[in-house]
Amino acid sequence: MSINLAFKALSDPTRRTILDLLQERDLTAGEIAEHFQMTKPSISHHLSLLKQAELVWDERQGQHIYYSLNTAVFQDLIKWIISFQQSDSRGNEKN
């Protein structure tokens, strides 16, 4: 995975809302679009960036393409971020 693409994908609130929706269940692009006041091409663009970042998978099921979360990438991001929590042990954390 590209950590650059993953963080870039997460920097947009629409894309984070799409990920929230996919936590509930796998969805088609049309079902996702129903949650937004946005054109379908805009939603497709956001889904494309999420796919590039490997935060979501798409899979054809019959006539439809379903999007689902790729939770493995989230685990990789947590591993990266968690290394910065460990620097607390230096004892210079600001509050």
Add this chain to the structure above:
Amino acid sequence: MSINLAFKALSDPTRRTILDLLQERDLTAGEIAEHFQMTKPSISHHLSLLKQAELVWDERQGQHIYYSLNTAVFQDLIKWIISFQQSDSRGNEKN
């Protein structure tokens, strides 16, 4: 904090390297610049984005301004990302 700005700041490899350096100890902009083949204004721009995202603090100590990690924001990001790991319990994780 703005989660948008935080993820945007993290999407750049130079900025992630700066954060890695600050894990070791607090540094001035000049000390940070020594680690890169980059102009000081470029480094200042990256530091400015890290500050906007509240991933780093700056603090004057005598004649110098020192940059340090704000580990609290990393904790907030982990809390956000960790909610997606919990969706593993749906049992549809792809490998």
